[in-house]
Amino acid sequence: MSLKRAQFISLQVIPCAVLSLLIHPTTSHLLFNRICWAFCVYLEAISVLPQLRLMQNIQIIEPFTAHYVFALGVARFFSCAHWIIQVFDTRGRLLTALGYGLWPCFVLLSEIVQTSILADFCYYYVKK
Known part of the structure; x- marks a missing residue:
């Protein structure tokens, strides 16, 4: 296994897996399915970081990659x-539909984190 791949696993996959074991939905689905759903949400929130880091390190970015x-x-x-909008529209009932505890907050936090990470790139994209 290459060093880059090992760094990816240790810096992204393992923390997301541990977090998904600790904080996952409390719905009536199977525990395995709930943990997998949480893992997907957490990993998706930070999965674009290697691409953005690569784009920051190289000077010339292919237009199709930048557009994507x-x-x-x-x-x-x-x-x-x-x-x-759904949280406000349902007056918070959406959060209880997702389960109880920390999970609903972490779903929204993951969305906000991923949006913030990509907003930085979008800012520089529009600026150029």
Whole structure:
């Protein structure tokens, strides 16, 4: 296994796996499914970091890659806005539908983190 792959696993996958074991939905689904759902949410929130780091380190970015990451950022913004609007629209009932405890807050926090990470790239994309 290459050093880069080992760093990816140790810096992204393992913390997300541990967090998903600790904080996952309290719905009536199987425990394994709930943990997998939480793992997916947490990993998705930070999965774009290696791509953004690579794009920061190289001076020339391929236009198609830049357009893709920008489109991903716009999509994440609308997804985050959708979650927030749904919470207000349902007067908080959406949060109880997701379960109890820390999970609903962590879902929204993950959306906000991913949107913030991509917003930084979108800012520089529009600026250029």
